[in-house]
Each structure stands twice: as C-alpha cells, then as structure tokens.
Amino acid sequence: xxxxxxxxxxxxxxxxxxxxxxxxxxxxxxxxxxxxxxxxxxxxxxxxxxxxxxxxxxxxxxxxxxxxxxxxxxxxxxxxxxxxxxxxxxxxxxxxxxxxxxxxxxxxxxxxxxxxxxxxxxxxxxxxxxxxxxxxxxxxxxxxxxxxxxxxxxxxxxxxxxxxxxxxxxxxxxxxxxxxxxxx
Ligand SMILES: [Cu+2]
Numbered sequence: 237x238x239x240x241x242x243x244x245x246x247x248x249x250x251x252x253x254x255x256x257x258x259x260x261x262x263x264x265x266x267x268x269x270x271x272x273x274x275x276x277x278x279x280x281x282x283x284x285x286x287x288x289x290x291x292x293x294x295x296x297x298x299x300x301x302x303x304x305x306x307x308x309x310x311x312x313x314x315x316x317x318x319x320x321x322x323x324x325x326x327x328x329x330x331x332x333x334x335x336x337x338x339x340x341x342x343x344x345x346x347x348x349x350x351x352x353x354x355x356x357x358x359x360x361x362x363x364x365x366x367x368x369x370x371x372x373x374x375x376x377x378x379x380x381x382x383x384x385x386x387x388x389x390x391x392x393x394x395x396x397x398x399x400x401x402x403x404x405x406x407x408x409x410x411x412x413x414x415x416x417x418x419x420x
Contacts, residue, residue, distance in 0.1 A: 284405065289397030290318025291357070296402045298375070299367065299409040300384040308332070308382045310373040310390060310404050311365035316357040318396075324355040326393035331404075333377030335390075340369050349374070354395075384408040 286293040296312035308331075316322050327335045338349045355371055357363055365371045373390070375382075382388075387403045394400070 286400055286402045288394065288400035289322075290316055290320075291322060291394050291397040291400065292317060293392065293400065293402050296390060296404045297407050298382050298388075298404050300406050301378065301382040301409070303381050305381065306376075306378055308375040308378055309338075309367070310375060311367065312373075312402070312404075313365065314355065314357050314363040316359060316361055319359050320396065321356060321358050322397055323395040324357065324392060325353070325395050326391075327373060328391045329375065329389060329404075331379055331382075331388040331390075332375035333379075334375075336374045336376065338372050338374045340372065342369075382406045 284295050286296075292313075292315040294313040294315060296310060298308055298310040301308045314324065324337065327337060329335050336351045337353070337355055339352055340347060340349050342348075351374075352371075355363065363371065365373070384406050386406045388406070390402050390404050392400045392402065
C-alpha cells in the first residue's frame with residue numbers, strides 16, 4: 237500500500253516533467269521564430285534604401301490597385317544628411333503616363349489633393365510620406381495594375397544631388413485604403 241502510493245507520486249512527477257519540457261520547447265521554438273523573423277525584417281528594410289549625394293530614399297512602396305483603377309500612389313521616406321537644403325524637382329516612371337508630386341490636406345471636411353512642382357528637403361532633415369496625408373507620388377494613367385509583390389522603377393531628380401533610380405515595391409492594400417485615399 238505504502239509502496240503503491242510512492243510509485244504513483246513518482247509517476248506524476250515524471251508526467252509533469254514531460255509536460256514542462258514540452259512547453260519549454262514550444263516556448264523556445266516561438267522565441268526562435270520571433271528572432272529569425274525580426275532579423276529577416278531588418279535585413280529587408282536595410283536592403284531597400286537608395287542614396288545619391290546627401291539624399292537617401294528609404295523603403296519606396298506603392299499600394300496595389302484594382303484592375304479597373306487607372307491611378308496609383310507611391311510613398312517613401314526622404315532624408316537629407318547634408319548641410320544644405322535640396323529639392324526633389326523631377327519624377328518619372330514607365331509605370332504611368334504622368335507622375336506628379338501631390339500634397340493632401342484637409343480642407344474643412346474635404347480631403348484635397350494638390351499638384352506641387354517640388355519638395356524641399358531641409359538640411360539634416362527627413363520627410364515621411366504615408367497614405368492619408370502630406371506628400372505622395374501620384375501615378376496617373378497606369379500602364380498596368382499594381383500587383384502586390386511586383387516592383388517598378390521610379391526615376392527621381394534632385395536639384396543638388398542629381399538623379400537616382402529606385403525600385404518601388406508594391407504592397408497589398410488594406411481593405412478600406414484605396415478608395416478613400418486616391419479618388420480624384
Ligand atoms: Cu494624389
């Protein structure tokens with residue numbers, strides 16, 4: 237009787253050890269997956285940068301479009317690491333008939349887009365483009381729909397730093413994104 241009880245306790249201990257190590261293994265695997273994922277992401281982000289003179293273009297991307305959509309938009313971060321102001325004065329692409337620099341501002345309740353001829357990037361400063369406000373690159377008359385996973389070239393011209401070609405990555409559009417942002 238006494239022996240039996242002892243055995244039972246021992247068995248329980250073994251089981252709980254097994255359960256514990258299984259959980260630990262799962263936890264460790266989870267951590268590993270997380271670390272690997274983070275590493276790959278940061279390598280990806282680092283690889284997607286372009287530089288000409290003091291100007292850096294970081295992560296140029298565009299939102300995927302629907303087949304019937306004729307216009308699209310591209311965004312990137314602009315950085316001027318130099319001691320003098322520079323200007324983005326020209327932009328071209330084979331992906332669209334016309335490429336324009338737009339700003340988007342709230343005018344009361346109405347979102348208004350305006351075509352501007354240049355973007356000034358102040359010395360030691362950065363400009364972040366993102367959907368929903370501020371600057372974006374408008375692609376008017378797309379030669380083909382923008383498909384997530386594809387890339388297309390964008391030729392940028394800066395007054396001081398000169399010309400730079402970047403590859404724009406097309407990213408999936410969030411469900412409610414495209415319609416509200418880029419209906420002219
Ligand atoms: Cu626009």
